[in-house]
Amino acid sequence: MERYNGGNAGDAARVRAAVDPAAALAPSRCRVDRVRRETSDTFTLDLSAIDAGTGFHFGAGQFNMLYVFGIGEVPIAISGDPTKPEKLVHTVRTVGAVTEALCALKKGDAVGVRGPFGTAWPVDEAHGRDVVIVAGGIGLAPVRPIVYQVLAHRSRHGRLVLLYGSRTPQDLLYAKELERWRARLDVDVQVTVDAAARGWRGNVGFVTTLVARAPFDPKNAVAFVCGPEVMMRYTAVELQRRGVAPADIHISMERNMTCGVGLCGHCQFGPHFVCTDGPVFALPRVEPLLTIREL
Amino acid sequence: MKTIEGLLGEHLYFQGMPPEYLALLAGCGRNVQFTPGQYINREGQEANEFYAIRHGKVTLEMFVPGRGPVTLHTLSEGEVFGWSWIFPPYRWMFDARAVEVTRAVAFDGLCLRTKCENDPAMGYDFMKRFAQVAVARLDSARLQLLDVYGTVQRR
Numbered sequence: 055m056e057r058y059n060g061g062n063a064g065d066a067a068r069v070r071a072a073v074d075p076a077a078a079l080a081p082s083r084c085r086v087d088r089v090r091r092e093t094s095d096t097f098t099l100d101l102s103a104i105d106a107g108t109g110f111h112f113g114a115g116q117f118n119m120l121y122v123f124g125i126g127e128v129p130i131a132i133s134g135d136p137t138k139p140e141k142l143v144h145t146v147r148t149v150g151a152v153t154e155a156l157c158a159l160k161k162g163d164a165v166g167v168r169g170p171f172g173t174a175w176p177v178d179e180a181h182g183r184d185v186v187i188v189a190g191g192i193g194l195a196p197v198r199p200i201v202y203q204v205l206a207h208r209s210r211h212g213r214l215v216l217l218y219g220s221r222t223p224q225d226l227l228y229a230k231e232l233e234r235w236r237a238r239l240d241v242d243v244q245v246t247v248d249a250a251a252r253g254w255r256g257n258v259g260f261v262t263t264l265v266a267r268a269p270f271d272p273k274n275a276v277a278f279v280c281g282p283e284v285m286m287r288y289t290a291v292e293l294q295r296r297g298v299a300p301a302d303i304h305i306s307m308e309r310n311m312t313c314g315v316g317l318c319g320h321c322q323f324g325p326h327f328v329c330t331d332g333p334v335f336a337l338p339r340v341e342p343l344l345t346i347r348e349l
Numbered sequence: 350m351k352t353i354e355g356l357l358g359e360h361l362y363f364q365g366m367p368p369e370y371l372a373l374l375a376g377c378g379r380n381v382q383f384t385p386g387q388y389i390n391r392e393g394q395e396a397n398e399f400y401a402i403r404h405g406k407v408t409l410e411m412f413v414p415g416r417g418p419v420t421l422h423t424l425s426e427g428e429v430f431g432w433s434w435i436f437p438p439y440r441w442m443f444d445a446r447a448v449e450v451t452r453a454v455a456f457d458g459l460c461l462r463t464k465c466e467n468d469p470a471m472g473y474d475f476m477k478r479f480a481q482v483a484v485a486r487l488d489s490a491r492l493q494l495l496d497v498y499g500t501v502q503r504r
Contacts, residue, residue, distance in 0.1 A: 191498030221498040248493040250420055255448060257423040258408065260492040263485070267361065267427050282497040288488070 078315045081121045081166030084142060086159045092145060093225050096192060097157055098133065101142040104164060109139035113174025114199030115278075115306060115334045119314050120144060121166030122155040129311035129329070131196035132170060137206045142167065145195035145227065171314040173334045175304060177203050180276035184212040186268065186298070188289045190219045190261050190281025194227045196306050196333075197280045201235065208240060215242045215270050219261025219285070222247050223254045242269055261285060265292040272297030280306040287344050290337055303337040324349060353378040356454055360401050361427035362478060370471045377460035383407075383447035390445045396433030397458045402426055405451025410444040418444065422486065429482060434458025 084101040091097045103110070112118075112132050121127040128150075134143025148157045159165060177185075177200055185204050187197050197216075204214050216235065220226045226245065236243040244264050246257035257264070261281070277293050279286050286305045293303050309321035309328040316330035324343040326332060332340075343349055354375035357363045363371060381400075383389055389400070389407065400407075406425045410418045421443065424430050433441050439458070465472030 219498070221496065225498065246423070248496065248498070252418050252420070254420065257406075257425075258420045259422045260489040262492065263422075263489050266485075267425070284492070284495060284497050288492060 078168065079313065081119070081127075081168045083164050084167045086161055086163045086165060087141070088161060089157075089159060092227050095149075096145060096147045096227060098143060098145045099156065099159065099165075100134075101144070101165065101167065102140070103142075110134075110142040110170070111139045112136055112170035112199075114177060114203050115175035115196055116170035116172050117196075117311070117314075117333060118142070118144065118167050118169030118171070119311070120146075120152075120156060121168070122152055122159070123164070123166060125155040126152040127166070127168075127312075128152045128156070129171075129314065131306075131333075133195035133198045135202040135206075136199050137202060145192070145198075147192045168314055171311070171329055173330075173332055175200050175278050175306075175334050176276075176336075179302075180204075180212075181210050182212065184215065184270040184275035186215045186217070186270050186275050186277040186293070188217045188261060188265065188277065188279045188281075188293070190285040190289075191221065191225070192227065193281030193285070193306070194218055197278055198228065198231075200278055201241075205241075212274065213242065213270050214240065215268050216244070217261055217264040217268055218243070218245045219264075219281070220245070220247050221249065223250050223256070244268065260288075262288045262292045265289065265296055275302065277303045278306075279303065283308075283344065290341070300337045300341065304334055305337060305340070306333045307335060307340065308333065353380065353454060356380075356403060357401070360403065360454070362401055362429045362482070366474060366478075370468075370474060373464055373468065373471060374456070374461070374475070377456045377464065378454040379457075381453050381455045383451045383453070385447060385449055387447045388444060389447060389451075390431070390441045390443075392441055392444050394441050396431065396439045396441045399429065399431040399434055399456040399458060399461060400445075400453045401429045401456070403452045403454065405453075406448040407451055407453075408446050408448055410446055412444065418446075422489070423448070429479075432479065432483065434461070435479075 083104040085104050087102050088100040114136050117129050117131045119127050120130050130144045130146055133145040146153050146156050148154050189197050204211050232243055235241045246259050246261055246264055250258050275298055277298050279289050290303050307328050309323055311329040312318045312320040314329050316327040321328040354371050357371050357375055404426055408420045409422045410420050413419050
């Protein structure tokens with residue numbers, strides 16, 4: 055499946071100039087191969103192409119527009135393995151009509167897909183350096199491809215640290231996969247929840263509390279942060295307090311992406327269009343905007 | 350075998366503290382170990398100690414009638430807990446329970462208070478560290494209260 059790829063450039067003008075609107079706005083048909091329930095309100099869709107193509111090539115951190123025919127379209131981060139482009143994986147949280155319709159899809163149903171859009175996590179910047187991933191809630195989905203990518207080329211990187219915060223133990227995404235990663239000697243996985251009943255043997259506390267003691271070299275690390283905006287703001291502060299340079303901190307913004315190609319302007323965030331300049335931004339590009347109310 | 354002073358020198362909380370302060374504080378400390386499930390302190394008990402965790406994991410809990418013990422925060426290696434010894438009425442506000450085998454340095458609160466009063470420069474250094482931890486813990490509690498993962502805009 056040949057698709058427009060927003061790539062890493064983050065240059066909206068150039069990206070918009072490169073877009074063929076007709077191609078970028080027309081969805082391709084995909085088949086639902088599997089629906090997995092992750093938590094009470096979150097599920098993962100495995101999709102394969104109905105229309106002929108060459109696979110779903112994407113960069114970790116990019117998103118697709120998923121279209122439920124007759125209902126509507128939503129931007130959803132790709133949560134699968136970028137080294138295995140034959141399958142498209144999306145983890146979706148039910149928060150409205152379209153996502154509820156996505157949740158109701160069954161194996162064999164068709165769904166429209168446009169993308170991949172937006173910038174990717176600059177994993178290459180972490181060659182020879184420690185990789186620190188901090189995720190909160192559903193924010194684990196857009197960073198999961200980083201883990202796959204780093205594990206596929208493990209010798210290229212230093213330590214791989216995943217710090218994940220969730221609301222409760224029942225809300226943890228990819229719980230079995232987290233266990234598998236935790237069992238590896240070359241991955242450090244730390245999980246915390248905001249609230250837990252007595253039986254929970256893991257950490258309780260906000261995810262920012264994990265940063266201070268996480269095993270990485272702040273002077274030689276690249277951090278990838280994804281979650282609610284408040285969580286990302288405070289995590290960025292903690293990472294900088296630990297000694298990580300702002301330019302080495304990358305966050306994934308979320309706004310009302312609609313066209314996905316920088317034409318409609320719905321996702322404007324200050325001077326940026328999140329759909330083409332982002333969603334992944336180096337912190338210095340957006341940090342001053344994060345504290346502007348209602349932006 | 351390492352001395353208390355040596356152990357403190359390796360602990361995250363005391364990082365960068367002048368050696369003469371470490372030597373003074375070490376005089377108030379002793380090595381302790383707790384087994385999984387063991388309560389280190391209970392809410393309402395007299396608060397005589399402050400703990401610097403070396404290994405293991407400790408939960409701060411509150412017993413809520415009808416809900417049982419509720420975990421508020423988990424602490425591990427490099428962290429400290431217990432500040433009820435600083436101010437009257439010197440009573441623990443929460444339960445502290447070891448989740449794993451936990452090794453810590455326990456400081457005598459009265460001894461610490463006396464040394465801080467007698468050496469204000471050291472006391473200020475110690476309290477600044479304490480304030481930093483308290484603020485970080487407060488920030489975390491506020492963010493937990495926000496329930497940021499639970500509220501999602503409908504689309």
